[in-house]
Amino acid sequence: MKKILIPIWLLGLAAGCQEAPVEASFAASETAVRFVGAGPAATRTVVEADGTEISVVWGSDDVIGIFGRGATAGNNYPYAAAPERNEPSQCTFASTDMDKIFKWNRGEQAFYAYYPYAEDADAEPNALPVVLPTQQMQNGPGSTEHLAGLGVMKAAPVTRVFSEEDPAPVGFTFRNLFAMVEIRLKMAPGTAVDVPVRRIRLLSEAAPLTIGAGTVDLTAPVADDPLDITDGKKEAVLVFGEQPVLNKTDYQSFWLMLAPGRHPEGTLALEVTAIDNSTCTTTLPAVAFKANCNYRQDAALSLDEFVPAEAFNATAAVTECRVGEPVVFALSGEAETVDFYSGEKFHQWEYADKDRLEYSDVFFSFRAQMQGGAQLHPLTVKVSTDFDGTFEEPNILTAAWTDVTTRFTLPTKPWTANNGPNTLERYLEEGRMISSGEVNLSAYYDEKSPYLYVAFFYHVDKYDATLKNSRPGIWFTDIMAVRAEGDTRIPILSQTKETVHIVNGDKYAEGEAGSDWQGTPYEYNGTTISPLRMWCVNNPPGDRDAYAVTNKLERKVSNFGPDKPESVKGGGNGDAPRLQLRVCGTGNLRNRTGGPEQDAHRRNGNGLPLYGDGKTLRS
Structure with missing residues (x-):
């Protein structure tokens, strides 16, 4: 030259x-x-x-x-x-x-x-x-x-x-x-x-x-x-x-x-x-x-005197394969790097150009007991991602809530033996408190926010002698939430006056006994138990609405960034090697400089697409 x-x-x-x-x-x-x-x-x-x-x-x-x-x-x-x-x-x-x-x-x-x-x-x-x-x-x-x-x-x-x-x-x-x-x-x-x-x-x-x-x-x-x-x-x-x-x-x-x-x-x-x-x-x-x-x-x-590089090309030896079987690609031309996405976690094509976000699970549970006669409108449990954190009835009603009641086990009949579990003896009494079961709330989070609120909505109907609803109510103990990060479980909420907020609606008369915390907290297995009760006066003269809303429950979001390919060829020597790869799930030979000029869709035994898009040049 x-x-x-x-x-x-x-x-x-x-x-x-x-x-x-x-x-x-x-x-x-x-x-x-x-x-x-x-x-x-x-x-x-x-x-x-x-x-x-x-x-x-x-x-x-x-x-x-x-x-x-x-x-x-x-x-x-x-x-x-x-x-x-x-x-x-x-x-x-x-x-x-x-x-x-x-x-x-x-x-x-x-x-x-x-x-x-x-x-x-x-x-x-x-x-x-x-x-x-x-x-x-x-x-x-x-x-x-x-x-x-x-x-x-x-x-x-x-x-x-x-x-x-x-x-x-x-x-x-x-x-x-x-x-x-x-x-x-x-x-x-x-x-x-x-x-x-x-x-x-x-x-x-x-x-x-x-x-x-x-x-x-x-x-x-x-x-x-x-x-x-x-x-x-x-x-x-x-x-x-x-x-x-x-x-x-x-x-x-x-x-x-x-x-x-x-x-x-x-x-x-x-x-x-x-x-x-x-x-x-x-x-x-x-x-x-x-x-x-x-x-x-x-x-x-x-x-x-600048000589154009020979166009890079990749062809597959087979058009169908099964997950785990080797697939042989013939490579020709000039390439800085050939990248392969095998379909394994952290090497998946769908995350090549977007961040892989992984979220921890959040589990919620409580124990509850009904009392005080018939209840036409049982307790409902709801979750919200847009509640503004102001614990007042107008703000609660303005937020969008998703009803998740059916996912929990709730008491179906009042406890009539005596009053609620405001002492350790009653707390331990067999059959009194019904466990809701632990429910994973992760599906209700918005990807744009790591926060979720849980609320109990309770409606008291006007007294009706034929219904025998003289003083309906519901007791709660052990309201709690945990965040699971792999095998690690981290408590993020337990039932206290600082973490669960009781709100009596405006239909309660001024000074009227309503939903509140009951009794003196007591210890059980190193945990402080503070029962709360949602209820109203005896023989309520009208309907009442009460709410108990948790602090926001935060889940952890881990950003791993885009998935990384496996670099399977480098040097840019214009050689034409044979490349044997094992595909796990969906595999892909990636072209970073443009669209798949030689897009060839193949199918593996599980019906998952294996893409070999021809040219792979790293820009």
């Missing part, structure tokens, strides 16, 4: 390749060993750039790891950086663990340090594990913030024999194990459109660019190539938090951290993928990346 190249690999920007000798003096403060950082700017850790130079400074969140050998031994002690305010190139390091502090002892002592500190790096200092991720993310246009998190440094080993006459601290000079590379891109002159970039890849045929697994010997002298790479990756991929756009006017900088290595002429390629998955591939000049060095390469890209 023809490309406009400016072969200007720049080595050692801002003294990146300079090496400073270890300071000759060291120090002790009482018995604790003190450590300081030293050396040129290119050996510190937080990266900043102005387009031509890179300066690196210590940050207060930086923590190094130190190994001690000889007279003073210690394995991977964490020490935090404390930069000097006026000169950040100088900083001290303080222990973050009081049980891991180096102290001077008689005899020769050696110290080996690295950055960043890894808590699990307790191996010997001559084989410290090192990785450099293949995928790296640049936050925004020209940003170098990500480089600080990718850099791994080792310090030149320091050996010392303790002397009370030498007051200088132990000084570490750090050196980055990797190379920092700036790729500057723009479109060629005359390009008519700007090009949004999805990703950038460097590919090498000669040497690893990133490290899946490797080690570094902290005890060895600082060298140009101090790494032992056991799992090298010959590619580096740069993705973006904020998508960059290339134009023909200004260069945009893209930063990568790469492993040291030599890449002869014709072995190193730059691949730029545009938003539409078309790619432009450029062969780069020969270069030898060295540790602790900075490089730059400029390139201008021609729009004509």
